[in-house]
Amino acid sequence: MASTPQQINIADLDIQQLAEVRRQLEEELNHLTNSFAQLKQAQSKFKQCVDNVQEVKPKNTGTTILVPLTNSLYVPGKLSDPEYVIVDVGTGYYVKKTRDEARKYYSSKVEYIRSNLESLSETIQKKQENVNYLINVMQTKIGEQTQSPAQASKSNP
Amino acid sequence: MEALQEASAGYQKLQTDLAILVDKRARLEAQLSENEMVKKEFANLTANNTIYKSIGPVLVPQDQNEAKGNVETRLEFIRGEMKRVESLIKETEQQTEKKRTELVVIQTNVRQSQLQNPPA
Numbered sequence: 001m002a003s004t005p006q007q008i009n010i011a012d013l014d015i016q017q018l019a020e021v022r023r024q025l026e027e028e029l030n031h032l033t034n035s036f037a038q039l040k041q042a043q044s045k046f047k048q049c050v051d052n053v054q055e056v057k058p059k060n061t062g063t064t065i066l067v068p069l070t071n072s073l074y075v076p077g078k079l080s081d082p083e084y085v086i087v088d089v090g091t092g093y094y095v096k097k098t099r100d101e102a103r104k105y106y107s108s109k110v111e112y113i114r115s116n117l118e119s120l121s122e123t124i125q126k127k128q129e130n131v132n133y134l135i136n137v138m139q140t141k142i143g144e145q146t147q148s149p150a151q152a153s154k155s156n157p
Numbered sequence: 158m159e160a161l162q163e164a165s166a167g168y169q170k171l172q173t174d175l176a177i178l179v180d181k182r183a184r185l186e187a188q189l190s191e192n193e194m195v196k197k198e199f200a201n202l203t204a205n206n207t208i209y210k211s212i213g214p215v216l217v218p219q220d221q222n223e224a225k226g227n228v229e230t231r232l233e234f235i236r237g238e239m240k241r242v243e244s245l246i247k248e249t250e251q252q253t254e255k256k257r258t259e260l261v262v263i264q265t266n267v268r269q270s271q272l273q274n275p276p277a
Contacts, residue, residue, distance in 0.1 A: 086209065086216070089198045090191045091231070093224060094209040094216055101206070105198070 010137055015145070018138045025134060029127045036120050043113040049106045053099055058082045161263045168256040175249045182242045189235045196228050 010018065061082045066074040085102045086094050097105065199208070199221070208224045209216035 090195050091188075091228070092211045093195055093199075093228075094211060095198065095202065096205075096207040096209070098205070 010134060015138060015141050018134065018141065022131065022134050022138065025127065025131050029124065029131060032120065032124050032127060036117065036124060039113055039117050039120065043110055043117070046106050046109045046113065050103055050110065053085060053102045053106065056082055056085055056099055161260075161267055164256065164260045164263050168253065168260055171249060171253045171256055175246065175253060178242055178246045178249060182239065182246065185235055185239050185242060189232070189239065192228055192232050192235065196225070196232065199225050199228060 010021065013021065056079065059082075060079055063079050065077050065079055067077040068074050083098055084096050085099060087097050087102050087105055089095050089105075202208070202221060204221075206221075208219050208221055210219045210224065211217075
């Protein structure tokens with residue numbers, strides 16, 4: 001939690017400390033991959049919105065649609081206004097937009113998330129490299145200790 | 158030994174406090190970015206784009222300027238909160254740092270006295 005102010009070479013740490021660092025890193029990595037999955041989900045939702053908005057077109061005016069009242073209850077309805085849709089822009093605000101505006105809005109959202117995903121995947125990769133490096137160091141240390149337990153116990157009082 | 162217990166309890170309390178504050182800041186950050194997104198969205202609206210505000214399950218049409226003003230005040234409020242939490246975090250971090258050195262000193266003392274008078 002609290003960050004250590006000075007830089008520490010991980011080769012100087014003993015196995016227990018390394019395990020602690022590894023646990024921390026893995027926690028961070030987990031958190032990041034979770035965020036990644038969530039962003040992916042959000043992105044696919046917005047993509048769906050783009051597709052859906054395209055279906056609300058003048059050609060479909062008056063077509064019967066099923067309006068979901070709950071997850072399992074639908075009532076038939078008719079598409080009366082093919083020009084405008086109402087978009088949730090967050091924090092409880094909704095904006096009436098033309099179809100084209102809505103499509104642009106959702107596309108820009110998808111694009112925004114894509115750029116976020118890119119930087120996030122970069123971070124994840126770096127973290128993964130860190131973890132791998134750490135595991136490597138740990139393994140060498142463990143190997144050293146098992147090979148010469150007497151020396152190791154002397155050098156690590 | 159008692160001093161050690163006390164110090165470590167204090168240290169732990171500070172750590173939980175810090176965790177709560179960090180959590181709070183993360184939440185504020187999320188709110189801030191959401192509101193900023195809405196503000197950006199509002200900035201390039203035309204007069205045709207009616208704004209609705211959801212009040213419970215109903216959408217109520219709202220004046221564009223009013224909505225913009227609302228978001229602006231919210232942003233200001235959140236920024237203020239951020240500043241407050243930020244300074245609290247700094248303070249708690251400093252306290253934690255102090256407690257940690259305190260703890261280390263006590264631990265070394267205890268260890269040394271154990272070395273000098275090893276328990277039989």
